[in-house]
Amino acid sequence: DAKTTQPNSMESNEEEPVHLPCNHSTISGTDYIHWYRQLPSQGPEYVIHGLTSNVNNRMASLAIAEDRKSSTLILHRATLRDAAVYYCILSTSGTYKYIFGTGTRLKVLA
């Protein structure tokens, strides 16, 4: 299974942009890059996903490197409600299993 590497934790000030990196050097050509976040005592919730091109939605933007070996989740203006663990996951072609890495615990400072 292709693996992802993320920093264990990051801090951001409220109202400032946050860039959460993810390395996935063993990604295969058909793997999608998914981002989910988990608030305390809740199940993960979908944030964004992409294949090759950068993606934008209401919650965030996803910037994917040209070689696809890394990606960055961008929260344009962090709020206290964005404090969560953010997981970068590759969809494993053929098995459809999600293998969670350690994720990045984002702390937002008021």
Place this chain on the structure above:
Amino acid sequence: GAVVSQHPSWVICKSGTSVKIECRSLDFQATTMFWYRQFPKQSLMLMATSNEGSKATYEQGVEKDKFLINHASLTLSTLTVTSAHPEDSSFYICSARLNPDGYTFGSGTRLTVV
């Protein structure tokens, strides 16, 4: 959006008893569902994959006789923790695969075995 309803949200049981956790897909059919376990401050660990109408596929190291998974319909999957012990205390989360891609997760069940 597609929602998976998971119940109960928390449960306390005595050691040696069994506990059933339910996950229902609302407004969509879930052919494939997944069960995860999460210990405090740790990531989600995949326990098993269940496909409607067939036996679940368990990940290495997960006891199939202890964690019984039933996926008898396209909208319901259940996880039964049999003969629960304190070390089974954990946060259990289900998820359903969406077409064409992506997953939706239940809100989780916190199990405490005393």
